[in-house]
Amino acid sequence: MHLSAETYNIQQAFSRYCLTGKNRRITGVQPDRLSWYREMVFNILTEALEAAFPIAYANLPQRKWDSMTQDFCSHHACKSYQLWKMPLEFYTYAVEHSWDEKYDIPYLNDLLSFEWAELELYNMEDLPTPAFVPQGNWLHDVILLNPEYRLLAFKYPVQKETTRRKLLQQVGAWFVLLYRIPVTGQVQFVELSPWLAFVAEQLYAGITLSDILEYAPQLNITVTDTLASDTITFLREMQTRQLVLGFQP
Amino acid sequence: MVGIGFRREFAEELIAGELIRPDFIEFAPENWMHIGGHWKKLLHQAVEKYPVLCHGLSLSIGSPEPLDxxxxxxxxxxxxxxxxxxxxxxxxxxxCDNAHMYDLLPVPFRMDAVRHISSRIQQVQDFMERPLVMEIVSYYTPVAAEMSEVDFICEIVRQSGCQLLLDVNNVYVNAFNHQYDAKEFISQLPLDKVGYIHMAGHEKVLPDLIIDTHGEAIIDPVYDLFEWTIQRLKPVPVLLERDLNIPQLPALQGELNRLKSICNKHWSISHALVGGNI
Incomplete structure (x- = not known):
């Protein structure tokens, strides 16, 4: 490296000020002009976070949100060279620092996870679609699902509620499957019962529905006369909504 | 050739080519790499329709730490x-310190920084197997400078062998903010190394400070500086940057037309036999 230690230190102090807003005195810099850099860097980061987490930004108390973004910008070194991926680091930082407890927002991790999954799915690289035929035997053929998906488990129904009171009232086991529509690229999500979430997970693993049904009693699922037909009805519906592609040829 | 930055806000209109029709488009690789879905499809359509130049954001050539x-x-x-x-x-x-800031910070105008940056430009050029075209950025405060801005730029070009991206609006902004003569600054640059020009609008936020926002139309004094400048250059691609406050597209096309008209006025006469760079 050709940089002198002094130049290195000056650059370091400049960038640290931009991220933290602290220690504004830097050799050979106009302090009043320096603050513009702080504002620009901070705005880029916070605007990207607001765009990535619009529900969180709109519904969390402003002072808590501001504290979180300030904390993140000041103490986290963003690793992604792509700005759109930076919000994943924010979500990870929130989990690692137990912000759900610190800020008394028990549903925070679920909400950030949900919003990040939607953004990630929308932008992520295309995955190859397996060859499939549209018709087959729902019980015994391998059912192929849209490969661009995220199956998430939540304690709070962040996919349908935004107010704190309603979220806290409905603590439980919630499952949401998000997927990207191949033609439009739009992201859709479907709320699943625990059973259907299990079915989806197993179908993605290549297990046939008949084999999955056999396993149901071990999950304490009550195997009613209509469990198989209800599941197939659901899968048929999902085929019309492009989550189910079809059957392995 | 006069192009425009490819932005998601008007990507579909650019592809349609009815309200706006540049000669080429430019985009940042960082905004489009590892992308799929809707935007990948649009990117492919845009690339099929227009010649493309790329203008990076995250190389951070002046970083203290090693290249990524x-x-x-x-x-x-x-x-x-x-x-x-x-x-x-x-x-x-x-x-810096392995933390991305997603904005362009000014490098101290110092000889050790010249050597550091020049060496890194050479590494990147060798690896990329392409010349790097390096932009003179706008800056709002000098940082512990030990040499003039123009000497700093000239020395980087000389030591690294890179080309220059001359952002005429940046020079105007810097000249205003740091009280120097923009034409004199440009005259001292190695103009034979200019491979690309950027043009944009800016915002005067204080009586003595202009911020390079890319959020306004180009103002007349910047057009004047552009016209003065291109008479001293061989023909190169010219790009209109507009990142914020996107206006109605005919207004952007009007800016493209005005830039093209200035280019045609000076370059078609004196460089009739010289091809463009793309």
């Missing part, structure tokens, strides 16, 4: 995939 080799590999692969010959970046840094 993984990043370079991904950029090279992206440029190869889309057969992009002109890759430009900024004489600045956007990463």
């Amino acid at each position: 080799q993984e990043f370079l590999r991904h950029v090279k692969s992206f440029l190869d995939e889309y057969q992009i010959q002109l890759y430009s970046e900024h004489i600045s840094y956007s990463k």
Whole structure:
């Protein structure tokens, strides 16, 4: 490296000020002009976070949100060279620092996870679609699902509620499957019962529905006369909504 | 050739080519690498319709820490995939202590920084197997400068062998903010090394401070400086940057037309036999 230690230190102090807003005195810099850099860097980061987490930004108390973004910008070194991926680091930082407890927002991790999954799915690289035929035997053929998906488990129904009171009232086991529509690229999500979430997970693993049904009693699922037909009805519906592609040829 | 930055806000209109029709488009690899779905489809359509130049954001040539080799590999692969010959970046840094800031910070105008940056430009050029075209950035405060800005730029070009991206609006902004003569500054640059020009609007936020926002129309004094400048250059691609406050597209097309008219006025006469750079 050709940089002198002094130049290195000056650059370091400049960038640290931009991220933290602290220690504004830097050799050979106009302090009043320096603050513009702080504002620009901070705005880029916070605007990207607001765009990535619009529900969180709109519904969390402003002072808590501001504290979180300030904390993140000041103490986290963003690793992604792509700005759109930076919000994943924010979500990870929130989990690692137990912000759900610190800020008394028990549903925070679920909400950030949900919003990040939607953004990630929308932008992520295309995955190859397996060859499939549209018709087959729902019980015994391998059912192929849209490969661009995220199956998430939540304690709070962040996919349908935004107010704190309603979220806290409905603590439980919630499952949401998000997927990207191949033609439009739009992201859709479907709320699943625990059973259907299990079915989806197993179908993605290549297990046939008949084999999955056999396993149901071990999950304490009550195997009613209509469990198989209800599941197939659901899968048929999902085929019309492009989550189910079809059957392995 | 006069192009425009490819932005998501008007990507579909650019592809349709009815309200706006540039000669080429430019985009940042970082905004489009590893992308799929809707935007990948639009990117492919845009690349099929227009010649493309790339203008990077995250190389951070002035960073103290080593170059990010993984990043370079991904950029090279992206440029190869889309057969992009002109890759430009900024004489600045956007990463320090391994933290990305996603903005362009000014490098101290010092000889050790010249050597550091020049060496890194050479490394990138060798790896990319393409010339790097380096932009003179706008800056709002000098940082512990030990030499003039123009000497700093000239020395980087001389030591690294890179080309220059002359952002005429940046020179106007810097000249205003730091009280020097823009034409004199440009005159001292190695103008035979200019491979690309950027033009944009800015915002005067204080009586003595202009911020390079890319959020307004180009003002007349910047057009004047552009016209004065191109008479001293061989023909190169010219790009209109508009990142914020996107106006009605005919207004952007009007700016493209005005730039093109100035280029045609000066370059078609004196450089009739000289081809463009793309």
